[in-house]
Amino acid sequence: MKYGMRERLSGAIILIALGVIFVPMLFDEPAPREGRPEPSLSIDAPIDVERHDVAEPTPPASLAGTDSSEEVAEGEAAGEGASPRPDAAPSPGEPADPIADLAQAADQRQAEREAASSASSSAQAGGVEPAVESGDWAVQVGSFGEPANVERLLARLRDKGFSAYSRPRGNDLTTVYVGPFGSSEAGERAVAEVKASINLQGLLVRVKE
Numbered sequence: 704m705k706y707g708m709r710e711r712l713s714g715a716i717i718l719i720a721l722g723v724i725f726v727p728m729l730f731d732e733p734a735p736r737e738g739r740p741e742p743s744l745s746i747d748a749p750i751d752v753e754r755h756d757v758a759e760p761t762p763p764a765s766l767a768g769t770d771s772s773e774e775v776a777e778g779e780a781a782g783e784g785a786s787p788r789p790d791a792a793p794s795p796g797e798p799a800d801p802i803a804d805l806a807q808a809a810d811q812r813q814a815e816r817e818a819a820s821s822a823s824s825s826a827q828a829g830g831v832e833p834a835v836e837s838g839d840w841a842v843q844v845g846s847f848g849e850p851a852n853v854e855r856l857l858a859r860l861r862d863k864g865f866s867a868y869s870r871p872r873g874n875d876l877t878t879v880y881v882g883p884f885g886s887s888e889a890g891e892r893a894v895a896e897v898k899a900s901i902n903l904q905g906l907l908v909r910v911k912e
Contacts, residue, residue: 839885840883840909843905844856
């Protein structure tokens, strides 16, 4: 029981001490604005830097022989823009232009393709294998049940220079042939020519008159 009374007295003394410390702080007025320290900002004076004149840059040795300003002036006087030729080769001291090289290579490939296409067209126009009056070989191009389709294919083949004819077969079908040819070698060449001319895959067959 006596320990309980002692603890109560200790707690009361602690509360009184805290009240003595903090209660006056609650009733104190804040310091006036005039008494508060004002923020200050200071700017240092600029530092003097010693300036030096820089010499005018000189062009590299590889460009010493060219004067771009003179070229531009000449182009303006002539009424034309000074544009370099894309196919002009650079001088030994000048760096290569990769864009001009790519453009030149593309033009060269295009010219080669056009030349190859022209040669192929000429070969197709004049390289049709001539047929013979009688032979054991012919190129079977197609079989149709409609006579209109047969006539259409015959006209298409003859327009390309082939000797084409048709024969009826069973099942109400009519077969279109190119030929005849006297040898199988000539027939094989005709198969390739038909494929190249009208994009149809023919079949080399042995025929009987």
